Amino acid sequence: MRIKALLKGDISFQYKYGFYFLYIFFSAIYIGLLFTLPESWRGEAALLMIFTDPAALGLYFMGAIILLEKSERVLDSIAISPVKPVEYVLSKLLSISIISTVVGILIGMAGGVISNVFYFCAGVFLGSFLFSAVGLIIAANIPTLNAFIIATIPASFFISVPAIAYLFGVKKAWMILHPGVSMIELCTSGQNALPALLVLIAWTALLFLLSSQVVRRMLLSVGGVKL
């Protein structure tokens, strides 16, 4: 049960390094902001916040986690342990996705936007998983936090713009092929929620496989060889 051990370690690491505090901090701000808005705006605002929470925070937190592990040379210890790259990635992505889903549910409840609990949770969980995988892929190839932040700009743009456009009325059926849009469609339990779920699962699986490959190379690069 190495994945259980890794997950426990990752959650403990994120708690000690203050990531959970940041989640609580941002969630409190989001929820507080929701109640200052007119009631008619709350639904869309809550969805926007839920979207930016797993998307932006998951992406940046994952980058910060990887860069911290690099700076403390912990990856050296992981590279010479029996941990497989796929286990390392799964644990990292699950740890972020679980807390993001909890936070997403809290914001969703405050905004009154949860109409289908299964679709809503699946949307937040898979969205967070996917966006954290993007953060992991970027951080694996980048040495510093500044370079990481710059490198995330195109990814954030690609993920966010179509999703925000969809949320605010640019609704074409084919747009659910986009991962951010499919997440919004799921969270709102729209009429294309089921296809959106399948699309998001496909994107998540693809990014998971890709991030596992990237981590395999990153762990081997501890030896000083770029593959």
Next chain:
Amino acid sequence: MISVKDLYFSYTKKPFIEQVNFEVESGEIFGFLGPSGAGKSTLQKILTGLITTYSGSVKVNGTEVKQRKNSFYEQIGVDFEFPSLYEKLTGRANLRFFNSLYQKQGDVETLLASVGLLADADKKVADYSKGMKSRLNFIKAILHDPDILFLDEPTSGLDPSNARLMKDMILKEKAKGKTIILTTHNMFDATELCDRVAFIVDGKIKALDAPHNLIMSKGATKITYTYAQNGKEKIEHISLRKTSEDELLSRLLKDNQLLSIHSSEPTLNDIFVELTGRHLQ
């Protein structure tokens, strides 16, 4: 336990490790001795499976390293030169986490006690001294009771008392029958700890033998003596084997005119310089 045949490796087009051949027996402490940049750490990375793009054959515990699976790491432990620990977690939390990654798990409390860290186990690693971090890093490498232990510059940067502690821990593992690969540029550590050493220079093994054999094969013990002549102190050096042929020494001994007499053996460093033309430090 370890068998390396015709090993070749390069980071670029220029060869970095060339034609390396050696074997390490079970229960042996085997040292890679050489100056910085000689290829010692690269050799260790190849042996530990962190570099798999080599040619030739490298077998560790019966496994060809480039074909290793992750279970390979259940049998080996690696202590890197620099601590590889979560700085904001406590010493105990670090050990518990890394322990949980292995099938065979060690007794964290006993290990902490064995290196005198039990009282500081709940301190954050960031608050540990360099010596404490080194000891914690060492027991992290032996948590899963590996058959083979790879140590990279284990006493580097440690004060004499912590270096002594580290060497005693290494000898304790040898006494348990573990095979230990030691990478160092410290000739004193190598002489004291290693059953055999390989001199590595420019990615090649220039000599390989027991430290004592290397010393004795190249340099005989010398005698240095001083005496007074015309009011001035004179100094002479002779080989220990030629004392009976030295008439001056015989006369000085007979007349009690020696001012001083010392014997000295060459160090491993002297032999290294003689064989390779390079300095270790």
